[in-house]
Amino acid sequence: MRVAISALLGASALMLAAPAMAADEQPAKASDMTITCGSPIAWDATEESLKAQFGAENVVHKDLGGPEGTEMFGTQIYSGDAKKTFDIVWTDEEKWANPAIITVNQVWSEDGETATNPDWVSAEGIKAGMSIEEVEKINGKPFKLSGFGWDYGGNATSWEGGKLEPAADAKCGVSISFNQTAENVPDSTQGDKEIVSNGKDVIASKPVVSRYTVYYVRPDAEAPAETTSP
Numbered sequence: 366m367r368v369a370i371s372a373l374l375g376a377s378a379l380m381l382a383a384p385a386m387a388a389d390e391q392p393a394k395a396s397d398m399t400i401t402c403g404s405p406i407a408w409d410a411t412e413e414s415l416k417a418q419f420g421a422e423n424v425v426h427k428d429l430g431g432p433e434g435t436e437m438f439g440t441q442i443y444s445g446d447a448k449k450t451f452d453i454v455w456t457d458e459e460k461w462a463n464p465a466i467i468t469v470n471q472v473w474s475e476d477g478e479t480a481t482n483p484d485w486v487s488a489e490g491i492k493a494g495m496s497i498e499e500v501e502k503i504n505g506k507p508f509k510l511s512g513f514g515w516d517y518g519g520n521a522t523s524w525e526g527g528k529l530e531p532a533a534d535a536k537c538g539v540s541i542s543f544n545q546t547a548e549n550v551p552d553s554t555q556g557d558k559e560i561v562s563n564g565k566d567v568i569a570s571k572p573v574v575s576r577y578t579v580y581y582v583r584p585d586a587e588a589p590a591e592t593t594s595p
Contacts, residue, residue, distance in 0.1 A: 398449075398484045398485050398486060399485070399486055399487075399488065400451075400467060400469070400485055400486070400487050400488065400579050401487075401488040401537075401579075402488070402536050402537035402579075402581070403537075405418070406453060406464050406467055408463075408464075408581065409462070409463060410453075410462070410463070410464055411460065411461060411462040411463075412424060412426060412440050412455075412461035412462070413461075415440065415442065415453075419442055419443070423442060423443050423444075423445075424440060424441075424442060425440065425441045425444050426438065426439070426440055426441075426461065427439075427440075427441055427444075429441065429452045429454065429468075432516055432517070433516050437454060438454075438458070439452055439453050439454040439455060440452070440453045440455070440461065441453075447472035447481035447483065448481065448482075448483055448484050449483060449484065449485075450470075450472060450483055451467060451468060451469045451470075451483060451485055452467070452468045452469075452470070453466070453467050453468075454466045454468075456581075456583055463581075463583070464581050465580065465581060465583070466578050466579070466580040466581070467578065467579045467580075468576060468577070468578045468579075469483050469485045469487075469493055469576065469577055469578075470483075470493065470575070470576045471483075471493045471494060471544070471574075471575050471576065480494070480575075482494035487539050487577055487579055488539075488579075489503060489528075489529060489539055490503050491503070491539060491541060491574060491577045492574065492577075493574050493575070493576070493577065494573050494574060495573060495574045496571070496572070496573055496574075497543055497562050497567065497568070497572040497573070497574075498568070500521075500541065500562070500574065501562050501563060503528065503529065504524055504525075504527035504528050504529045505527045505528045506525060506526070506527045507525065507561055507562045507563040508521055508523060508524045508525050508527060508529070508561075508562050509521070509522045509523040509525060509559050509560070509561055509562070510522055510543060510559070510560060510561075510562060510567075511557070511558070511559060511560070512554060512555055512556045512557060512558045512559070512560050513543075513544075513545055513550065513554050513555055513556075513570070513572075514555040514556060515556065515557055517557075518555075518556075518557075519542050519543040519544060519545070519572065519575065520540065520541070520542050520543075521540065521541045521542075521543075522559060523559075535582055536581070536582055537579055537580065537581050537582060538579070538580050538582065539577055539578065539579050539580075540577065540578045540580065541574055541576075541577045541578075542574070542575050542576040542577070542578075543572035543573060543574060543575060544572065544573060544575035545570040545571060545572050546570075546571040546572070546573055547569060547570045547571040550569075550570040551566035551569060551570060553566045554566050554567055554570050
């Protein structure tokens with residue numbers, strides 16, 4: 366089933382804004398591996414403009430996978446390069462224009478045994494594969510996240526007044542999802558509940574950033590849901 370962006374609000378509460386950045390910031394060159402508000406994906410970018418920017422052979426329109434098994438069509442950049450790939454979902458789904466969210470996922474091997482972390486880093490310093498302790502350091506204090514083991518598991522839910530706390534005038538924001546990497550994970554970290562990043566059992570489960578999403582705040586569009594990892 367395909368779901369329109371404007372109808373998907375399930376993940377909006379998990380999309381926590383970062384400090385405001387200029388909406389009219391000029392796009393960076395494709396070799397710049399930092400994702401900020403409007404760079405390298407311009408505020409008014411289209412799929413066609415990205416073909417000129419990154420090369421048509423590196424721009425693919427496809428189902429990126431929405432929450433709970435839904436379809437979410439968007440654009441994947443550098444789909445053949447695990448170190449450079451990222452996804453875009455558009456506000457205008459018919460014209461494939463005006464970015465809504467940019468998502469950087471860990472890229473898993475076919476056997477599901479190893480993950481490659483793309484080189485892209487958010488303006489706040491978030492990177493795929495980063496440990497939960499490193500994210501906590503960026504935030505400046507412990508934060509809350511949802512329990513693991515379900516569709517919305519491992520998502521940061523509250524920065525608890527830290528440096529990643531939402532800004533009222535933010536033009537873009539970042540949301541972060543974690544995946545446990547320990548061989549055995551404590552039962553206390555599982556399920557639809559809220560847990561704390563510095564909890565003993567949480568740390569023992571060795572969470573890392575499996576996905577982060579930079580989203581563009583647009584007054585004419587509702588918050589989109591996040592894509593899921595391939």
